Amino acid sequence: MPSPQTAKTQAREPLFHITKRVLVPRFTGLKVRLIAIVLAMAVCALLTTILTGENPLSIFQSIFSGSFGTVRKTWSTIRDVAILLIISVAVTPAFRMRFWNVGGDGQALAGCLAAAACMITLRDVMPSWAIMICMTVASIAAGALWGFLPAFFKAKWGTNETLFTLMMNYIATQLVAFFCVVWENPKGSGQIGIINQRTQIGWLPVIGESKYHLFSIIVAVVVCLAMYFYLNYHKHGFELTVVGESERTAHYVGIKVDRVIMRTMLLSGAVCGLTGLLLVGSVNHTLTTTLVDGRGFTAVMVAWLAHFNPLWMVLTSFLLVLLDRGASEIATNFALNESFSDILTGVILFFIIGSEFFIRYEIHFRHHPGKEAAEHV
Amino acid sequence: MKKLISLLLALALCLTCFAAMAEGAKENLKVGFIFLHDENSTYDNNFMTGAKAACEKLGVEYVLVPNIAEGEACYEKAAELAEGGCDIVFADSFGHESYMIQAAKEFPEVEFCHATGTRAHTEGLANYHNAFATIYQGRYLAGVAAGLKLNEMIANGAFTAEEAKIGYVGAYPYAEVKSGYTSFFLGVRSVCPTVTMEVTFTNSWYDEALEKEGAQMLINNGCKLISQHADSMGAPTACETAGVPDVSYNGSTVDACPNTFIVSSRIDWEPYFEYIINCVKNGEAIATDWCGTIETGSVVLTDVNEKAAAAGTVEKLEEVKAGLLDGSIKVFDTAAFTVKGEPLTTYLADVDDMGDYQGETEVVIDGQFVESGEGFRSAPYFDLDIDGITMLGA
Numbered sequence: 070m071p072s073p074q075t076a077k078t079q080a081r082e083p084l085f086h087i088t089k090r091v092l093v094p095r096f097t098g099l100k101v102r103l104i105a106i107v108l109a110m111a112v113c114a115l116l117t118t119i120l121t122g123e124n125p126l127s128i129f130q131s132i133f134s135g136s137f138g139t140v141r142k143t144w145s146t147i148r149d150v151a152i153l154l155i156i157s158v159a160v161t162p163a164f165r166m167r168f169w170n171v172g173g174d175g176q177a178l179a180g181c182l183a184a185a186a187c188m189i190t191l192r193d194v195m196p197s198w199a200i201m202i203c204m205t206v207a208s209i210a211a212g213a214l215w216g217f218l219p220a221f222f223k224a225k226w227g228t229n230e231t232l233f234t235l236m237m238n239y240i241a242t243q244l245v246a247f248f249c250v251v252w253e254n255p256k257g258s259g260q261i262g263i264i265n266q267r268t269q270i271g272w273l274p275v276i277g278e279s280k281y282h283l284f285s286i287i288v289a290v291v292v293c294l295a296m297y298f299y300l301n302y303h304k305h306g307f308e309l310t311v312v313g314e315s316e317r318t319a320h321y322v323g324i325k326v327d328r329v330i331m332r333t334m335l336l337s338g339a340v341c342g343l344t345g346l347l348l349v350g351s352v353n354h355t356l357t358t359t360l361v362d363g364r365g366f367t368a369v370m371v372a373w374l375a376h377f378n379p380l381w382m383v384l385t386s387f388l389l390v391l392l393d394r395g396a397s398e399i400a401t402n403f404a405l406n407e408s409f410s411d412i413l414t415g416v417i418l419f420f421i422i423g424s425e426f427f428i429r430y431e432i433h434f435r436h437h438p439g440k441e442a443a444e445h446v
Numbered sequence: 447m448k449k450l451i452s453l454l455l456a457l458a459l460c461l462t463c464f465a466a467m468a469e470g471a472k473e474n475l476k477v478g479f480i481f482l483h484d485e486n487s488t489y490d491n492n493f494m495t496g497a498k499a500a501c502e503k504l505g506v507e508y509v510l511v512p513n514i515a516e517g518e519a520c521y522e523k524a525a526e527l528a529e530g531g532c533d534i535v536f537a538d539s540f541g542h543e544s545y546m547i548q549a550a551k552e553f554p555e556v557e558f559c560h561a562t563g564t565r566a567h568t569e570g571l572a573n574y575h576n577a578f579a580t581i582y583q584g585r586y587l588a589g590v591a592a593g594l595k596l597n598e599m600i601a602n603g604a605f606t607a608e609e610a611k612i613g614y615v616g617a618y619p620y621a622e623v624k625s626g627y628t629s630f631f632l633g634v635r636s637v638c639p640t641v642t643m644e645v646t647f648t649n650s651w652y653d654e655a656l657e658k659e660g661a662q663m664l665i666n667n668g669c670k671l672i673s674q675h676a677d678s679m680g681a682p683t684a685c686e687t688a689g690v691p692d693v694s695y696n697g698s699t700v701d702a703c704p705n706t707f708i709v710s711s712r713i714d715w716e717p718y719f720e721y722i723i724n725c726v727k728n729g730e731a732i733a734t735d736w737c738g739t740i741e742t743g744s745v746v747l748t749d750v751n752e753k754a755a756a757a758g759t760v761e762k763l764e765e766v767k768a769g770l771l772d773g774s775i776k777v778f779d780t781a782a783f784t785v786k787g788e789p790l791t792t793y794l795a796d797v798d799d800m801g802d803y804q805g806e807t808e809v810v811i812d813g814q815f816v817e818s819g820e821g822f823r824s825a826p827y828f829d830l831d832i833d834g835i836t837m838l839g840a
Binding site: 142250259280360406 | 513522564619796799
């Protein structure tokens, strides 16, 4: 704060200064976000017209029809939201604990690998329902293991969890690449194709018509609600929040920090593994290195934008899925390269993430005694 | 502001008109194409060019969908295209096959066509079809051009006939790739009998860095000429940098490699696309397995780059091409190669791809290995390791 001792320092008062908002008024957040989205749309429209000469309205319409154009698309959109939601909910407890888990991809992929392994190696020895149980247990265990290892090393030897979880992603990818060659069909192709396409052994149950994907959607809703209650109403949720706020406080009140870290990452990994189960057993019925498709990283953004509240994540994951599906629709309808829709997605995300700044901080412009109007800019 | 509003209204009106026109032209055919990557991949670009040319020539409506992964996304897009009024849905990548079959079962009234697939003849679906081309003939021709270049370098004293070794950057050790490099090698050896070949695999259809590294390694191993079966510019650019002659695939790379590019073979998909569109137009059945040839215009060579190729290449290629057309030259003539020192008299190929890895079809007939044979399947199944070719890292 400039002191008013001399006239000189007063004249040097900066054009604006920034303060952190102590209390964010309820509607400020909503207002700022709405303005951000409107601005983002305006910039996108401008870019579209300048760069491609297309009518921006029809581009927006394409984004919408990419998600809701037909009944099938609508259900696929909801399914995509469901999958992204589970994996976002999965990384949340770790983030609340300030444990930067960027290994959601690897944890989910480990789950995928375990599920596929059961479908392929057990198909001749067990009935389908028993295989499904094995798949569920195996993929959750595999995901949990992938989450537990970095937590164990962090708790025991203080290793860096960001690097560790990131590295685990590559191990999972390489393992999957290896098994794609082991189980390849036909020989030499390095591809597995749809597993058990004729017999449908190990395919998770279909509720209603298969295109409605109700099974994945129901699992997502259950997981999301369960996590909400776990984080907000369970002792564990409280403990991990305390660990996140301050490890010293946690020690002081008698929380065993090491145990909380490992327990929380076991849970995070397990839920990621569950996503892997759904991706292989319910959605794709195959195994490739790109099956998780970076959702573990997108989940970080989803969780962050929702302020780590699982219920808000429904909205934020919907937003990201909408943009993603819209991107591919634009590429198809206007014969534009997909890179163009990536630019639009980037612009929109830039504004949304930027809006968080204006919600958490307040900008005060220089006070001009003679120009009252300037204050209201 | 008023101007802006009126402009927007005018635009909206125009759009509605266009939409109405599109609705009115619904009588015509509509074809949907699914691609693994976008136009930056030489492989997908080759299909896109063919698709546009065929549809525009025959005046049918078409949709090109790039960047569709080999997973559930392929099934969903195929189903969306079918629901969106497409009469034919086509997919270009090997890994799309299972998902195309899934969609074909759900939409029996729509024709599903798939390039490079192997399962149409065993699935027994009336609306699911595979296609390929006798690209081994194109590879053989390209091999002849490569052999002439080797001969020229030997005559110039660059190296001795015994040192004539060439390199090949392959994608996967899969029949399609093996058939490709073997036919290329047989083409080279038909004019340069002392040649040997080293093959390395990238285990990816598209990985520019790996392909470049692979080519560089082969060059360091003493390979005098390089060819490849992978979709990026990796190998051609490595050759241009090292000044080693290169025989390319999927299209000419002469712009990027003016000093080393000799010739390239590729499959022209336009004849196939015209064929399926005409079949649906005339209400005729599409062949379960369609295999394009030099005659159908499906197997083509680019222009020979005179700057890099040996003198007389164009004339020699015309001669060999005539031999392939009249049947006097057979690419997989069993007299031209041996396997483990023995001539090939019988071979059971895994034509019926049931996931058993077991060969069941006799394909050595009248002194030749019948590749992509009539009544078998269109996708290659030549997966023998012939003498003279060394696989690195195997």
